[in-house]
């Protein structure tokens with residue numbers, strides 16, 4: 001799964017720190033061949049700006065997860081380019097991609113993916129331990145305060161509610177100070193109250209920690225926490241909305257689904 005601390009893989013770092021936190025250029029992903037060929041992404045170009053919260057929406061099968069996985073270095077594109085924190089992912093070897101994900105990216109998945117034998121605190125600091133890094137005390141304190149679990153840090157995941165577990169996963173994603181946090185349906189397994197807490201936490205990660213969040217969601221109310229919503233249909237970027245409200249997102253989704 002993860003690499004042990006002390007491994008020597010070094011991710012190439014460019015000297016440029018301006019520009020988007022991540023970007024895709026003419027990104028194409030094709031699965032299968034012949035009769036089972038599926039074009040999941042069809043020449044998608046998009047920038048994910050630093051310090052912004054972007055939601056990705058679209059009908060089922062439109063390519064949302066594929067886009068996120070390719071930009072996060074979890075999946076390899078068929079064509080086009082991905083840049084993440086100034087690094088061109090094209091042609092990186094597997095161990096370089098692993099190191100890049102470990103050092104520069106945070107993930108929050110629908111299934112919380114916490115290690116059951118570790119406490120909340122040990123789960124939160126696991127990526128740092130694996131990278132042989134110590135938590136930045138100020139960042140750790142801010143994250144723990146934001147997560148609101150100061151009195152639960154020594155509990156194991158089974159002793160926490162689903163909402164609390166997801167907030168631990170979110171803290172784990174934020175505590176490394178990553179270039180981008182990628183969240184794939186992070187509220188999919190939560191009730192509305194726990195969803196609101198989690199989304200507020202991601203929002204604070206952007207507003208107070210200067211993070212960059214990219215989130216795939218089906219829920220207009222969740223997308224309304226973002227600064228910008230991208231809409232995919234049939235593997236193409238077909239629309240976007242700045243300063244979204246749940247109503248406006250729902251309207252766009254209805255017109256998209258009506259057009260299919």
Ligand SMILES: Nc1ncnc2c1ncn2[C@@H]1O[C@H](COP(=O)(O)OP(=O)(O)OP(=O)(O)O)[C@@H](O)[C@H]1O
Pocket residue numbers: 031032038039040058059060061062063064065066067
């Ligand atoms: N590993 C795979 N092998 C073959 N086809 C795949 C694979 N992964 C995804 N696809 C196909 O690629 C297309 C896009 O899938 P993707 O999961 O990115 O869509 P999505 O918008 O995230 O869907 P959902 O909202 O249902 O999760 C779909 O037609 C899907 O069936």
